[in-house]
Amino acid sequence: MFTKLAAPALMLAALIGPAGAAEPLPDAIAAxxxxxxxxxxxxxxQVYECKAAADGKLTWAFREPIATLLSEGKTVGRHYAGPNWELTDGSAVAGKAIGNAPGATAADIPWLKLDVASHRGSGVLTPVTTVQRINTHGGKLDGSCDKAGEFRSAPYSAEYVFLKKS
Structure with a gap:
C-alpha cells in the first residue's frame, strides 16, 4: 500500500541520487x-575566452558556466557566472570554491566544493551552506587559440549537491 508518507521519502531518494552513493567523495570536497x-x-x-597569459602567449581562459538544472527531467533552475545557482522557486546562492578533486578523465572539469557566500530570495536554497559539483563529464577545452577576444564553449554535465550544516 502506498501511503502519503512514502511519497516524500521516494522524492528525497530521487533527489539524493548520486550523492547517496556508497563510494565516499574525495576528502578535498567532502562535507x-x-x-x-x-x-x-x-x-x-563551460565558456572560455582567448586571452594573453602572463608570458604573453594566447591561451583559453575559463570565463563562465551556463547550465540548466534538472530534476526528474524537468527544469528546476539555472547555473551561471558568479558562480550562481538559481531555482524556479526564486531562491538562489552564490558560491566560492574552497576545494577540488580531479574529474574521472582528462576531458572532465574538476569536482568542486564551494562555500555559499550569499543567498537571494526564499525557497529550497535558503538554508544551503555548501555546494558540491560531482560526477562531471566534459567541460575542458582543448586546442590553441589564435585571436584574443574569441570565445568557445565546451559541453559538460555534472551533479550539483546542495547541503546545509546539521
Missing amino acids: PGETIVLSVHAEGA
Whole structure:
C-alpha cells in the first residue's frame, strides 16, 4: 500500500541520487556532518575566452558556466557566472570554491566544493551552506587559440549537491 508518507521519502531518494552513493567523495570536497537539501543534474557548457597569459602567449581562459538544472527531467533552475545557482522557486546562492578533486578523465572539469557566500530570495536554497559539483563529464577545452577576444564553449554535465550544516 502506498501511503502519503512514502511519497516524500521516494522524492528525497530521487533527489539524493548520486550523492547517496556508497563510494565516499574525495576528502578535498567532502562535507562531513552536512545534510543534503537538494541534488540536481546540470547540462550546459563551460565558456572560455582567448586571452594573453602572463608570458604573453594566447591561451583559453575559463570565463563562465551556463547550465540548466534538472530534476526528474524537468527544469528546476539555472547555473551561471558568479558562480550562481538559481531555482524556479526564486531562491538562489552564490558560491566560492574552497576545494577540488580531479574529474574521472582528462576531458572532465574538476569536482568542486564551494562555500555559499550569499543567498537571494526564499525557497529550497535558503538554508544551503555548501555546494558540491560531482560526477562531471566534459567541460575542458582543448586546442590553441589564435585571436584574443574569441570565445568557445565546451559541453559538460555534472551533479550539483546542495547541503546545509546539521
